[in-house]
Amino acid sequence: TKGFNVLTKWYLRDWEPLWYQYAFHQALQPNTTFLAGIAAGKTTSVAASYFIDCITIPYFRALNTSVTSKQAELPFEMLMGWIEGNEKVEHLIDDVTLRPYPIIKFKNFSEYAFRTAGKDARFIRGQEFDRINYDEAGLDFFGETIKVLRGRLRGVRPDGTRRMTRLDVITSPTDTMWLRGRIDRGWKENPEANLRDYLSFRFETYMNEHLTRRTISL
Numbered sequence: 001t002k003g004f005n006v007l008t009k010w011y012l013r014d015w016e017p018l019w020y021q022y023a024f025h026q027a028l029q030p031n032t033t034f035l036a037g038i039a040a041g042k043t044t045s046v047a048a049s050y051f052i053d054c055i056t057i058p059y060f061r062a063l064n065t066s067v068t069s070k071q072a073e074l075p076f077e078m079l080m081g082w083i084e085g086n087e088k089v090e091h092l093i094d095d096v097t098l099r100p101y102p103i104i105k106f107k108n109f110s111e112y113a114f115r116t117a118g119k120d121a122r123f124i125r126g127q128e129f130d131r132i133n134y135d136e137a138g139l140d141f142f143g144e145t146i147k148v149l150r151g152r153l154r155g156v157r158p159d160g161t162r163r164m165t166r167l168d169v170i171t172s173p174t175d176t177m178w179l180r181g182r183i184d185r186g187w188k189e190n191p192e193a194n195l196r197d198y199l200s201f202r203f204e205t206y207m208n209e210h211l212t213r214r215t216i217s218l
Helices: 004-011 019-026 042-056 073-082 144-153 177-183 213-217
Strands: 031-036 061-066 095-096 103-106 111-116 133-136 164-172 199-203
Touching: 004 042, 004 061, 019 042, 019 199, 031 042, 031 177, 042 061, 042 073, 042 103, 042 111, 042 133, 042 164, 061 073, 073 095, 073 103, 073 111, 073 133, 095 177, 133 144, 164 177, 177 199
Parallel strands: 031 164, 031 199, 061 111, 061 133, 133 164
Antiparallel strands: 095 103, 103 111
């Protein structure tokens, strides 16, 4: 209902999204690419967006993955700062497990997992998700992982509703060929764009209004 900013302000300690973080959450395309510089708010965007989907959609299954476990777990660390001691949120959480990888389980049966993809997403096979974020995907130079992840977005939830099937790619700029092609398909100025299925964002560090000029210059 386009109320992402209202929900984050209430549940996430008065946090309000920047305009492009709002647009990222509300995107209707099943494939988004978020290309941004350091400290542009990529991780925050993912953590907040996926969390709101989990608390508002029963049986929602979300995954944050990356080429390393540390990178995959960054949104988890951010979310725990919003969750712990927050009475508006804690009653929505059923359990938080750390092994073998972090998982937040919600009272409405939604789950948000954070784990490394492994080589060509070998650790992600055999599961179904509503939404997957492939973090720092530009470090994957072969593009096989993205194909496997797309195959994990399918099926219906236990309550009979269809899964969202949205694949997000979040990364700093690299010269990876498969990533370049994905960006072009979601870029309206590109003659081969497919804006029904793809949407690409490109943001600079200075566009993050929460940073001071001194912080950026340093």
